[in-house]
Amino acid sequence: MSEGGEPDDFLRALEAALFAAESPMTDAELATVIGVERLGDALLRLQALYAGRGIELVDRGGRWHFQTAGDLAHILRRTREESRKLSRAGIETLAIIAYHEPVSRAEIESIRGVQISKGTLDVLLEAGWIRPAGRREVPGRPIIYATTPTFLSHFGLDSRRDLPGIADLKAAGLLDPVDLAFAQLEMEKPDDHA
Amino acid sequence: MSEGGEPDDFLRALEAALFAAESPMTDAELATVIGVERLGDALLRLQALYAGRGIELVDRGGRWHFQTAGDLAHILRRTREESRKLSRAGIETLAIIAYHEPVSRAEIESIRGVQISKGTLDVLLEAGWIRPAGRREVPGRPIIYATTPTFLSHFGLDSRRDLPGIADLKAAGLLDPVDLAFAQLEMEKPDDHA
């Protein structure tokens, strides 16, 4: 092994557990499975062991799993998974939730300048990419939405900090809380039963 | 790597293909997947690479697959305890209890509009999601049910107040008749100007 000799039994057990797992595992879950108190830096050592291989160990919001290397996508890509394509409204709504989370429906609408049609949030909820994350303590107590760990793993993100360009957007003030009152005044809809 | 330096792209592709495969694969199938004429001794080289590790590459009658090293079998699931999907009656009953707790069986039936079998409540009790929460002081003194902390943690809720309200469900398209909601999935046109 490149990282100094044969892996120890501890690392072997960790490797086996991660290979056998049916879904991403947290540090604590893995420790329980292999019967140790704590993992220490074992996950990072295992990750280093697989660096540059056809399979890599990734951290998705504190949950770890093995996956095939991204540069091999051209060999492995399965087109059948692509049959259900997200609409533009769906993509934008997902981006807004991911970059602004947690956000209410009204906040999403104010950024997009149109009402969200029925089904848009439903599709994202069903995909397991977003979840209701409590309520905003303002009049009407609207539900607010946030992304899920499934979202992070699906899009290959270690954490929300890794969202493409999020630091720049934040620096440019483009992720500041929306001036809702202003937006509503300006975009007032003649009716709201759409 | 023990077998002379970094694995080449060929070996990496083979490794990834075997890892992602949904069933054991033959030499010829693997060659097709990674787009080469023949594999030569690549499988044996990959096997050597994994020798002594937590997982190993094995040949079962000409079909190859990765599996957990035999001495680590204790961390694997021994009894194939399939996690079963809750029945429709089960999930509906659970939803009604969550939204209306505490409720008696008769109340659940009147909301569902359908009778519930004894087994339905048993399953929810067994899963630890609901608990008897006393009796309603009406004739017959029926048992009333409420959700448990286990319920909250399983569904990732901080409190019952985080459940989306009727207005939210309506807005998300979840109160639509099923076929209508399906038609509105908005998954159709691949968009070109995103």
Add this chain to the structure above:
Amino acid sequence: MSDHDDNFDLPLVQEPSGDVLTLELDGWEGPLDLLLSLARVQKVDLREISILALVEQYLRFIENAKALKLEIAADYLVMAAWLAYLKSGLLLPGDPEIDPSPEELAMRLQLRLQRLNAMREAGARLMARDRLGRDVFTRGLPEGLRLVRKAAWDASLYDLIAAYGVVRARAEVPVHVVQRRRVMTLEQAIDRVARMVGSAIDWAMLESFLPPGAEGEYRRSALASSFVATLELARQGRVALMQESAFAPLMIRGTA
């Protein structure tokens, strides 16, 4: 920006009849979306677009659409009216009384376009990532682990709330209830105004006949009924009405 019509990136749709070209407004998700596409045609950094030029393009676009007798959704027209107002504010010499100033409104519009654009690009970048199950894969044949605090029964939060939605949708018999609103009937108003005017000799404003503390919809109802009541009483010769000019306060006095 001189070659107006070519500036528009409009999908042109040929009508079946063949002679009329129509602009496809459905191509845009609302006015902000349309504004953003127009702004992008300026081909400069969104922070440097000319709001005035953008406003003119939008208004021209809506005019074109109207000239072609297209059905234009109301929100496009609302936006057009708002932009026309903004345009006049930007063109006229600054009036310090107006708050927020047209310049500030223009800046906010620009900011909104930037925000929407940022999210659109973020969405595209998100979708282009290596996605699990499409570009990268987890193990195809996991053996599975010993259960670690995993419930044997599996259901997601989505399953739960969707199920509740189904239950409610099934149980929901559409019942339309006309909300009971507090109103003042014409009879009540005639009674009230007649009683009050009997003791008043001086001219009094119509509003002074409204019940004290009346607010919102009830006040509007009372005002409308009281107005009709004074007309009825005037017809009967019991009161005299006077108004100095259009929209001036309506004055009432008893004739007794």
